[in-house]
Amino acid sequence: MLVQSFLEDRNLVIKIEGDIDHHTSEEIREKIDRDYFREKAKNIVFELSSVSFMDSSGIGMLIGRYKNIEKQGGQVAICNVSENIERIFNMSGLQKIIKCYTTLDEALKEI
Amino acid sequence: MLVQSFLEDRNLVIKIEGDIDHHTSEEIREKIDRDYFREKAKNIVFELSSVSFMDSSGIGMLIGRYKNIEKQGGQVAICNVSENIERIFNMSGLQKIIKCYTTLDEALKEI
Amino acid sequence: MEFDNEMNIIMDSNSRNEAFARVSVMSFVSQLDPTMADITDIKTSVSEAVTNAIIHGYNNEKGKVYLKCGYKDNNVYIEIKDDGVGINNIKEAMEPLYTSKPEMERSGMGFTVMQTFMDSLEVISEEGNGTIVKMIKKISRS
Amino acid sequence: MEFDNEMNIIMDSNSRNEAFARVSVMSFVSQLDPTMADITDIKTSVSEAVTNAIIHGYNNEKGKVYLKCGYKDNNVYIEIKDDGVGINNIKEAMEPLYTSKPEMERSGMGFTVMQTFMDSLEVISEEGNGTIVKMIKKISRS
Numbered sequence: 002m003l004v005q006s007f008l009e010d011r012n013l014v015i016k017i018e019g020d021i022d023h024h025t026s027e028e029i030r031e032k033i034d035r036d037y038f039r040e041k042a043k044n045i046v047f048e049l050s051s052v053s054f055m056d057s058s059g060i061g062m063l064i065g066r067y068k069n070i071e072k073q074g075g076q077v078a079i080c081n082v083s084e085n086i087e088r089i090f091n092m093s094g095l096q097k098i099i100k101c102y103t104t105l106d107e108a109l110k111e112i
Numbered sequence: 113m114l115v116q117s118f119l120e121d122r123n124l125v126i127k128i129e130g131d132i133d134h135h136t137s138e139e140i141r142e143k144i145d146r147d148y149f150r151e152k153a154k155n156i157v158f159e160l161s162s163v164s165f166m167d168s169s170g171i172g173m174l175i176g177r178y179k180n181i182e183k184q185g186g187q188v189a190i191c192n193v194s195e196n197i198e199r200i201f202n203m204s205g206l207q208k209i210i211k212c213y214t215t216l217d218e219a220l221k222e223i
Numbered sequence: 224m225e226f227d228n229e230m231n232i233i234m235d236s237n238s239r240n241e242a243f244a245r246v247s248v249m250s251f252v253s254q255l256d257p258t259m260a261d262i263t264d265i266k267t268s269v270s271e272a273v274t275n276a277i278i279h280g281y282n283n284e285k286g287k288v289y290l291k292c293g294y295k296d297n298n299v300y301i302e303i304k305d306d307g308v309g310i311n312n313i314k315e316a317m318e319p320l321y322t323s324k325p326e327m328e329r330s331g332m333g334f335t336v337m338q339t340f341m342d343s344l345e346v347i348s349e350e351g352n353g354t355i356v357k358m359i360k361k362i363s364r365s
Numbered sequence: 366m367e368f369d370n371e372m373n374i375i376m377d378s379n380s381r382n383e384a385f386a387r388v389s390v391m392s393f394v395s396q397l398d399p400t401m402a403d404i405t406d407i408k409t410s411v412s413e414a415v416t417n418a419i420i421h422g423y424n425n426e427k428g429k430v431y432l433k434c435g436y437k438d439n440n441v442y443i444e445i446k447d448d449g450v451g452i453n454n455i456k457e458a459m460e461p462l463y464t465s466k467p468e469m470e471r472s473g474m475g476f477t478v479m480q481t482f483m484d485s486l487e488v489i490s491e492e493g494n495g496t497i498v499k500m501i502k503k504i505s506r507s
């Protein structure tokens with residue numbers, strides 16, 4: 002699992018590669034929370050095209066970021082959901098809480 | 113595991129994809145022996161670029177074909193040994209028994 | 224039950240083994256040549272149950288997680304067992320969004336995932352006596 | 366021995382499980398981030414020992430193959446056990462090119478592979494009392 006982040010205006014783009022499960026979620030969470038404050042970001046955009054697997058721990062991690070960032074007055078968006086995680090994505094109802102976009106450009110424009 | 117074969121003059125080219133272990137060796141052997149007689153081939157060239165794994169059962173299968181084809185007055189050659197199986201290839205000393213070539217063209221020319 | 228093929232794994236209660244459990248089950252079940260969708264469903268459900276054993280059953284402490292997997296024709300049987308704290312109220316635990324560890328950012332969706340992705344789910348547990356999760360999936364050949 | 370992480374697999378003596386055993390061990394050992402060369406060495410050695418249990422130990426008949434894998438620091442310990450026919454003359458069995466099943470196109474190189482690819486190999490066996498193969502590999506992190 003690999004997490005990369007970069008700032009685009011005040012949007013922190015998080016690109017996750019590999020599996021998101023309970024084990025890797027902890028690492029992902031720590032890296033995101035650290036980068037968010039260090040970069041003085043406002044919003045977070047998750048780029049998920051390279052995620053090979055995700056279970057409900059990933060749902061919890063995404064909702065956790067959403068709650069934190071909302072408290073800071075920011076927004077969270079998701080884009081490029083990989084085929085591998087479409088099934089859990091659809092069943093989780095995450096889209097009702099967090100906005101999903103097809104491309105990163107679209108997400109950055111709309112957020 | 114997938115075995116494909118085609119005839120080039122009287123050389124039967126055998127392309128193996130996937131793992132060569134004891135389980136798959138039996139299938140590979142049966143297919144080769146069937147095709148060799150059906151196609152009235154003389155020689156066999158193994159194209160091994162897509163082999164993901166091989167253990168000593170694979171060595172046994174290759175030597176087994178070598179022995180059979182020799183009895184028929186034919187030759188066996190190997191080409192395009194994939195990186196995945198270089199280690200077992202080198203330790204097995206197979207090159208002392210069966211000729212190895214870098215490319216299929218070379219193997220077909222020299223055989 | 225007499226399976227066509229069967230395997231048992233005993234692993235440490237270590238979150239690194241969540242991936243190990245998924246890959247092992249995937250490799251075993253791939254003998255049936257299932258569709259990608261079925262593989263993903265099974266992998267995800269195994270991940271949920273093994274994670275639960277580690278974080279809820281053993282509270283992230285030492286223990287052993289038992290995984291059994293067998294198939295007969297096109298039916299895959301999976302059993303995940305721990306000797307951990309057990310579940311007091313199974314009905315409540317299985318409700319969507321219920322979690323006893325919201326501070327750990329659990330979504331409370333684990334059992335819902337298993338129920339949705341597998342064809343049958345049975346949870347056997349008692350406070351102080353560990354938990355057994357039994358799942359069955361009828362797979363389609365790819 | 367107290368490992369950093371440990372797993373045990375019990376599987377049917379079924380040649381399909383040769384690949385399952387390899388993939389499971391590979392997934393488990395990958396927690397140490399080993400080089401590709403080390404992974405290949407371990408996968409190949411596991412494949413040899415599991416194959417031997419199935420075709421020699423159990424003569425391709427029903428039985429259980431036991432695989433134990435643990436690591437401590439950079440050392441990987443693997444044990445493969447069967448309750449099959451056992452080995453009468455271990456020294457002879459371990460000689461390169463020796464095989465009791467030439468008619469099955471065995472190369473007689475299985476033990477030689479394990480000896481070459483692993484850092485230590487121990488074979489414990491007795492006629493009629495099954496076989497245990499113990500291997501250790503010190504891995505380099507990639």
Ligand SMILES: Nc1ncnc2c1ncn2[C@@H]1O[C@H](COP(=O)(O)OP(=O)(O)O)[C@@H](O)[C@H]1O
Pocket residue numbers: 057271275276277279280281305307308309310316317321322323324329330331332333334335353354
């Ligand atoms: N193996 C287990 N041992 C003890 N309690 C468990 C176990 N599995 C699940 N539970 C309980 O059931 C609840 C719901 O589980 P689940 O639906 O997977 O959601 P989550 O893991 O996100 O909490 C858990 O919060 C926990 O209280």
Ligand SMILES: Nc1ncnc2c1ncn2[C@@H]1O[C@H](COP(=O)(O)OP(=O)(O)O)[C@@H](O)[C@H]1O
Pocket residue numbers: 168413417418419421422423447449450451452458459463464465466471472473474475476477495496
């Ligand atoms: N698990 C086992 N049970 C019984 N006999 C075994 C076992 N493993 C190895 N042997 C014996 O040792 C011989 C050499 O094994 P090996 O070097 O792996 O070569 P091969 O498998 O090609 O015969 C076998 O032919 C067999 O007689």
